[in-house]
Structure formats: C-alpha cells, structure tokens
Amino acid sequence: MSTFVTDTLNVMNRELKPVWREPMAVVFAMIQPLVFLCLFAPLLPEMADGSALQWFVPGIVAMTALMGASFTGANLMEEMQSGSHERQLVSPLGRPALLVGRALKEVVPMLMQVAIIVAVVTPFAFDLHLGGVLAAAVILSVFSIGVGALSFALALASKGEDWMFWTVQQTLLFPTLLTAGVLLPVDDAPRWLEVVSMLNPMTYVVDAVRALFAGTFPVDVVLQGVLGAGVVAALGLWVGVRAMRRSS
Amino acid sequence: MTRGLTRHFTSRKQTVEAVQGLDLEIGQGELVAFLGPNGAGKSTTLRMLTTLIAPTSGSASVAGHDVVTSQRDVRRAIGFVGQGNGAGHRQLGRDELISQGRAHGLARADARRRAAELIEDLDLAAVADRKVSSLSGGQRRRLDIAMGLVHLPRVLFLDEPSTGLDPQNRANLQELIRRLHAESGSTVVLTTHYLEEADALAGRVVVVDHGRVIADDTATRLKSGLGDLVRLGFGSPGDSARAAARLERVPEARVEVDGQSVDLRVKDGSAMVGELLADLAADGVPPTRVEVARPTLDDVFLDLTGRSLRETQQSPTTDADAPSAPTESEVAA
Ligand SMILES: Nc1ncnc2c1ncn2[C@@H]1O[C@H](COP(=O)(O)OP(=O)(O)OP(=O)(O)O)[C@@H](O)[C@H]1O
Numbered sequence: 001m002s003t004f005v006t007d008t009l010n011v012m013n014r015e016l017k018p019v020w021r022e023p024m025a026v027v028f029a030m031i032q033p034l035v036f037l038c039l040f041a042p043l044l045p046e047m048a049d050g051s052a053l054q055w056f057v058p059g060i061v062a063m064t065a066l067m068g069a070s071f072t073g074a075n076l077m078e079e080m081q082s083g084s085h086e087r088q089l090v091s092p093l094g095r096p097a098l099l100v101g102r103a104l105k106e107v108v109p110m111l112m113q114v115a116i117i118v119a120v121v122t123p124f125a126f127d128l129h130l131g132g133v134l135a136a137a138v139i140l141s142v143f144s145i146g147v148g149a150l151s152f153a154l155a156l157a158s159k160g161e162d163w164m165f166w167t168v169q170q171t172l173l174f175p176t177l178l179t180a181g182v183l184l185p186v187d188d189a190p191r192w193l194e195v196v197s198m199l200n201p202m203t204y205v206v207d208a209v210r211a212l213f214a215g216t217f218p219v220d221v222v223l224q225g226v227l228g229a230g231v232v233a234a235l236g237l238w239v240g241v242r243a244m245r246r247s248s
Numbered sequence: 249m250t251r252g253l254t255r256h257f258t259s260r261k262q263t264v265e266a267v268q269g270l271d272l273e274i275g276q277g278e279l280v281a282f283l284g285p286n287g288a289g290k291s292t293t294l295r296m297l298t299t300l301i302a303p304t305s306g307s308a309s310v311a312g313h314d315v316v317t318s319q320r321d322v323r324r325a326i327g328f329v330g331q332g333n334g335a336g337h338r339q340l341g342r343d344e345l346i347s348q349g350r351a352h353g354l355a356r357a358d359a360r361r362r363a364a365e366l367i368e369d370l371d372l373a374a375v376a377d378r379k380v381s382s383l384s385g386g387q388r389r390r391l392d393i394a395m396g397l398v399h400l401p402r403v404l405f406l407d408e409p410s411t412g413l414d415p416q417n418r419a420n421l422q423e424l425i426r427r428l429h430a431e432s433g434s435t436v437v438l439t440t441h442y443l444e445e446a447d448a449l450a451g452r453v454v455v456v457d458h459g460r461v462i463a464d465d466t467a468t469r470l471k472s473g474l475g476d477l478v479r480l481g482f483g484s485p486g487d488s489a490r491a492a493a494r495l496e497r498v499p500e501a502r503v504e505v506d507g508q509s510v511d512l513r514v515k516d517g518s519a520m521v522g523e524l525l526a527d528l529a530a531d532g533v534p535p536t537r538v539e540v541a542r543p544t545l546d547d548v549f550l551d552l553t554g555r556s557l558r559e560t561q562q563s564p565t566t567d568a569d570a571p572s573a574p575t576e577s578e579v580a581a
C-alpha cells in the first residue's frame with residue numbers, strides 16, 4: 001500500500017474512534033434537522049403527487065449531511081487549540097492524508113444519520129424505496145466528503161479563531177440550504193434567486209436525492225446530482241489539501 | 249545542527265525578532281537544555297527545528313536533513329513534545345499512542361506493544377483507557393511525553409516537558425529522559441525555565457534571551473562563581489549587624505544586611521552552613537532562622553546580563569524595513 005493510502009486510513013481510523021465509542025453524539029448532532037422535520041412536517045400542504053413528507057424528507061436528509069459535515073471543522077479547530085494538530089503535523093503523516101482521511105470519515109456519521117431519519121419517518125406517510133435511498137446515500141457521501149473538506153479548510157484558515165469559523169460557517173449555511181430548495185421549493189422564486197439556486201451545487205444534489213427517494217431514476221437528474229456532489233468534493237479536497245500543506 | 253537561524257513574526261506592523269541568527273551545533277547523542285525566560289524564543293526555535301514553521305532566514309538541519317527541503321525525513325527522525333497537548337481530547341490515551349506509532353510506520357502489533365510499554369513507563373495504566381479530556385493536567389503531560397517516545401526517535405525535542413508535573417513525576421520524567429538517552433543514544437533537546445532541571449538533566453545548557461544565545465556551557469560552570477545564597481534571620485537588628493561583621497570574614501563571600509536578616513552569597517554555601525551556625529552561636533548571635541537557596545535562572549541571568557529577569561522586557565522592534573542580516577547560524581542535532 002502506498003504511504004498516502006496507509007496514512008489516510010490511519011487518520012480516518014483515528015477520527016472514527018470517537019464516533020464508534022459514542023454513537024449517541026451522532027444523534028445529538030442531528031437535533032436541528034429533526035426539529036425542522038417535526039415542526040415543518042405538519043405545516044406541509046398536501047401535494048397532488050403524493051405525501052408532502054415524501055418531498056420534504058430527502059431535503060432534511062441533505063440538510064443533515066450539510067450540517068454535520070460543515071460543523072466538523074470545529075473538531076479540527078479544537079485540535080489546533082489543544083496542540084494535537086501540531087503533534088500530527090510533526091509526524092511523518094502526509095499533509096494530504098491529514099485532510100483526506102478526515103474528510104472521508106464524514107461519510108460514516110452521515111450514513112448513520114440518514115438511517116435514523118429514514119427509520120423515523122417510515123412508519124408515517126413515507127414510502128421507503130430502499131434501492132433509491134442507497135443510491136442517494138452514495139451521492140450524499142461524495143457531497144459530505146466535499147463539505148467536510150471545506151469545513152476543515154475553513155478551520156485551518158481561521159487559525160484557531162472560533163468566531164471566524166462560526167461566523168463564516170453560519171453565514172454560508174442557511175443561504176446554501178435555502179437556495180438549494182431544501183425547505184421550500186424555489187420554483188416560483190424571483191429570477192435572481194433562481195440564478196443563485198442554479199449556481200448552488202447542492203441544488204442538484206437535493207434534486208437527485210428527491211428523485212431517488214421517490215423510487216424514480218431519471219438519468220439526467222441523477223447524473224447532475226452526481227456531478228454537483230463531485231464538484232463540491234473536488235473543490236473541497238483541493239482547497240483543503242492546500243490549506244493543510246500551509247498549516248503550521 | 250543549525251546555521252544562522254532567524255525567525256521574525258510580523259503582526260500589526262510590529263516585527264518580533266523571535267530568534268535572531270542562532271548558530272548552534274549539537275552533536276549526535278548530546279542532551280541539551282535551552283534555558284530562558286518567557287518569550288526568549290525557545291519554542292520558536294523548536295518549531296523551526298521540527299518543521300512546523302519555516303525560518304525567515306538561515307538554515308538548519310536535524311539528523312542530517314534540512315528542515316525546509318527534507319521535511320519528511322526530519323519528521324521521521326524526530327519526536328516532538330510541544331507546549332500544548334499532543335493527545336486529542338476526544339480520544340483514548342492508548343488509542344492515541346497506537347495511532348502515533350502507526351503514523352511512524354510501526355506494524356499494528358508493534359504499535360500496541362510499544363503503547364503498553366510506555367503506559368507502564370509513564371505510570372499511566374490507570375488512565376490510559378479513559379478519554380483524554382478527563383485526565384488531569386499532569387497525566388495529560390505524561391501522555392504527551394509518551395507520544396513523543398513511541399518510535400524511539402533519534403532526536404527528541406521536548407518543549408517544557410515538566411510543566412504541570414508534581415515533584416514526584418518531575419523526578420520520574422528526568423529519570424525517564426536520562427534512561428532513554430543512555431539506552432538509545434538519542435539526541436535530546438529540551439527547554440526549561442528551571443536551572444535545577446537543566447542541571448539535573450543536561451550536559452549542556454544553552455541560555456537564550458531575546459532570540460539570542462547568551463551562554464552555552466555546562467550547568468556547573470554557569471553556576472560556578474555564583475554561589476549559594478544563605479539567608480539568616482536574627483532576633484534583633486543589633487544581632488544581625490554583629491553577625492554580618494563576623495560573616496565578612498568568610499572568604500569570597502558577599503554579605504548584605506537587611507534589618508533583622510543577613511544574606512550571604514558564597515560558593516558551596518550549603519556545605520558551609522553547619523560550620524557557620526556553630527561559629528555564630530559560639531559568638532553569642534545564634535540565628536533564629538536559616539534558608540539556603542541554590543542559584544536560580546534569575547541569578548544566572550543577572551550574572552550574564554547584569555539585569556534581573558523581572559526587569560527583562562519584551563522589546564519588539566518597530567523597524568519593519570530593517571534589513572534582516574542573514575546571519576550564519578547552525579543548529580545541529
Ligand atoms: N505566531 C506568532 N506571532 C507573533 N509573535 C510570535 C508568534 N509566536 C511567537 N511570537 C513571539 O516570539 C517571541 C518568542 O516566543 P517563543 O514562544 O519562542 O518564546 P519561549 O521562549 O518559548 O517562551 P515561553 O517560555 O513563554 O514558552 C515572543 O515575543 C512571542 O510573543
């Protein structure tokens with residue numbers, strides 16, 4: 001095995017240890033999306049083509065992925081403040097591996113959260129299409145890796161300044177969610193919002209996840225989703241690895 | 249080894265010359281202590297030598313590898329215990345030791361075995377399987393040190409390793425460092441604020457201040473000529489004056505009277521105390537109180553620079569455009 005692969009696995013395994021040991025933390029991390037689900041679901045209008053939950057749940061799933069992965073930089077921030085990031089920088093672990101291993105780890109809590117949401121809503125008016133959910137999970141994994149990498153890059157750029165990290169993260173989080181059409185459809189939005197929505201790669205991820213959760217497989221929508229997630233992942237890993245190389 | 253190592257930090261147009269043209273040659277297998285007050289540039293020097301930050305000018309090589317151009321080789325050869333906590337707070341101590349071993353290329357079984365050894369050596373058995381955040385400061389410090397030793401590094405850098413340790417663990421640590429040094433022949437470079445510690449551990453003491461080396465010698469020689477401080481208390485100012493007069497006769501001693509107490513600074517003062525007391529008692533002025541103090545960093549400092557540590561102040565220079573003369577400095581390890 002190449003050094004890069006070994007190093008990446010080492011970093012990923014280390015990051016996963018707290019996840020395996022305290023899986024409940026993963027549940028707590030998704031309180032916000034669950035609250036949204038409980039509050040919004042009763043308000044949703046009945047739709048012509050089936051239950052509103054069917055439309056809303058995939059959005060919440062994507063939101064959970066975005067939130068979980070975008071918070072993750074805070075963990076690195078804590079390690080930068082305590083000195084354990086410094087210790088890893090002095091070890092022979094490759095800089096790309098330090099970033100990639102962390103980003104890959106994001107897939108695990110994300111999948112746990114998707115499983116929880118699906119399990120929670122299935123007893124209600126929600127049709128489970130397992131194949132579609134699994135395909136959507138693949139797209140969301142790629143998306144999570146990218147968002148996680150961006151979050152780590154932000155943590156590194158913030159140089160351990162908490163306020164900087166949280167300000168930027170919060171400022172970007174909700175516009176991203178809203179323009180991706182997670183909570184409300186953007187179909188009837190004004191032109192400028194529509195443009196922003198089209199430029200937001202998450203829009204395509206959400207559309208693809210919705211289609212797949214509904215048990216359909218429109219090739220163009222799914223491909224666009226894969227592409228959207230791929231763009232986020234490529235960008236995130238590129239920016240993140242650059243930031244990690246400069247980290248000291 | 250290092251050559252003309254210099255590092256400036258610029259923030260808000262102020263340039264802090266943290267390390268200025270450090271030239272040092274440290275041989276394989278030496279045990280060296282960097283001794284200096286807060287802000288002297290000890291950590292900055294270590295951070296350059298461990299590849300964490302690049303020198304502003306000058307160069308350094310560690311274990312034969314350049315710290316800028318062969319970072320990976322340097323990292324493979326060194327162990328580093330920084331001023332912070334190396335172990336992640338959400339992790340278990342043992343896991344961190346194993347993962348550090350793996351990072352240095354140990355096979356899984358070897359990494360486990362080594363972790364167990366170090367847990368034993370550093371007396372961490374009771375806490376190694378707990379979350380790091382639940383450990384006490386000193387326990388965490390010992391874990392940090394264990395992490396720096398996992399791969400038996402050829403060159404070990406320790407930044408204030410004893411900070412936060414109780415006297416017992418401080419002694420254990422010194423013992424451990426000495427043993428590691430004796431057994432593996434590793435080069436050890438550590439920083440400290442305490443002359444006693446430098447003395448107890450290191451064959452060579454490099455005193456730094458304002459980013460410069462102001463002395464580089466054995467602790468014994470740094471202290472020689474300083475003498476111990478013997479402080480005697482008396483029942484009345486009259487007694488102390490009389491005792492002082494008598495103490496003036498001690499060869500090469502400096503005597504100062506302050507009210508009811510007399511300070512005597514003299515070489516090997518601690519060995520002389522018994523005799524002194526007997527002599528004063530015979531003279532009818534037995535001291536009511538006796539204190540003997542070994543020379544401290546402050547004393548060495550005063551001796552070297554003519555100013556006391558308390559007077560030492562950070563003086564960031566504001567001349568942002570002053571040419572940073574690339575000095576010849578070499579730090580070898
Ligand atoms: N990142 C930085 N930015 C600006 N100035 C810095 C930075 N790091 C260190 N300095 C300055 O460089 C000088 C040397 O700092 P350094 O940390 O090397 O001191 P030290 O000898 O390790 O002190 P201590 O005993 O307190 O640990 C100090 O004046 C410090 O304020």
Ligand SMILES: [Mg+2]
Pocket residue numbers: 290291292331407
């Ligand atoms: Mg320091």
